[in-house]
Amino acid sequence: MPTVSRPSLSRRQLLKGGLAWLASAWATSPREARAGGTPRSGAADYTRCALLSDTHIAEDPDNRFRGFYPYRNLREISAQLEDRLPDRVIITGDLARLKGQTGAYENFKTLLAPLAEKRPIHLGLGNHDDREHFFRTFTAPIGSGLTIENKHVVVAEAGPVRLIVLDTLFRVNIGTGELGQPQRGWLEAFLQTCDERPTILFLHHTPDSDLLDTRPLFEILRPLHKVKAVVYGHSHRFGFSQIAGIHLVNLPATGFNFSGSQPVGWVEARLTAQGGELTLHTIGGNRNLEGHTHRLSWRA
Ligand SMILES: [Fe+2]
Incomplete structure (x- = not known):
């Protein structure tokens, strides 16, 4: 079994570090998750999540690529999320532009801070992130970010579903990704012992191309x-x-x-125990599918 540490912070450290952001940036531990976590208020038969990826925030807010300004894009999306507050936000890595500079994470944090005061935001890491720099900005994992042999994993109960954010960052600014055996071993053990709640995994790398251990992952x-x-x-x-x-x-x-055939934007997910409705929200690129909802039914 891999080592799973769960650092604790004093109340003074919590306040010093900014309780709202920290508490929302990391989720519950597996032990807490099995105990039930925090259900969505009111009817808990569904949860609404905002799903984002590849924000690519640079140290320079005016950084531009292919005619896009990632900083401005995330600012626009953050405003949209404030208008229609989801229950939580998950961002699947490549938070930073290229090499995960500390200044990029500071910009990222500033952009999402107002939203983080209202809703949990769960962050994954991608190949353009730097784990060490990430933790300089987001401080130590707060009783919930799990350290699994140098990986950052989050488990969250979200009403009728369980969310697990995995870490496929292999080497900074190298395209391929890997979960690695320790993380896969932890995942298998956890999935075998947790309750039967429908579970959704989040990771950065595309399984059919740049993830080195796709085959053993799906065997699990x-x-x-x-x-x-x-x-x-x-x-x-x-x-x-x-x-x-x-x-x-x-x-x-x-x-x-x-x-140019691809949209730039985010996905709003309404998740139940039976399936999901995923709606595309675009802010650029190909906007032909703006507002389109794709319906998924979970396997039995
Ligand atoms: Fe990316």
Whole structure:
């Protein structure tokens, strides 16, 4: 079993570090998750999540690529999220532009701070992130970010579903990604012991191209029917597919696309115990699918 540490912070440290942001940036531990976590207030038969990826915030707010300004894009999306507050936000990595500079995370944090005071924001890491710099900005994991042999993993109960954010950052600014055996071992053990709540995994790398351990990952997931979907980014493409009945959701980038045929934006997900309704919100690129809802049914 990999080592799972759960650092604790004093009340003074919490206040010094900014309780609202920290408390919302990291979720509950597996032990807490099994105890039930915090259900959505009111009717808990669904949860609304905002799914973002590849924000690519640079140290320079005016950084521009392919005609897009990632900083301005995230500012616009953050305003949209404030207007229609989801229950929580998940961002699947490549938070930073290229090499995960500390200044990029400071900009990222500033852009999302107002939203983080209102809703949990769960952050994954991608190949353009730097784990060490990330933790300089977001401080130590607060009783919930799990350290699994140099990986950052988050588990959150979200009403009728469980969300697990995995870490596929392999080397900074190298395109390929990897979960690694310790993280896969932890994931398998956790999935075998947690309750049967429908579970959705989030990671950065596209399983069918740049993830080195896609095959062993799906060998774990295939027989565990509580796993319903895997959500990721990396390709800067928007699309849906399946492996063995497990839905694969490729999120568009918020920062920029690599092709004019692709949207730039985010996805609003309404998740229940039976399935999900995923609606595309575009702010640039190909906007033909603006407002389109894709419906998923979970495998039995
Ligand atoms: Fe990216």
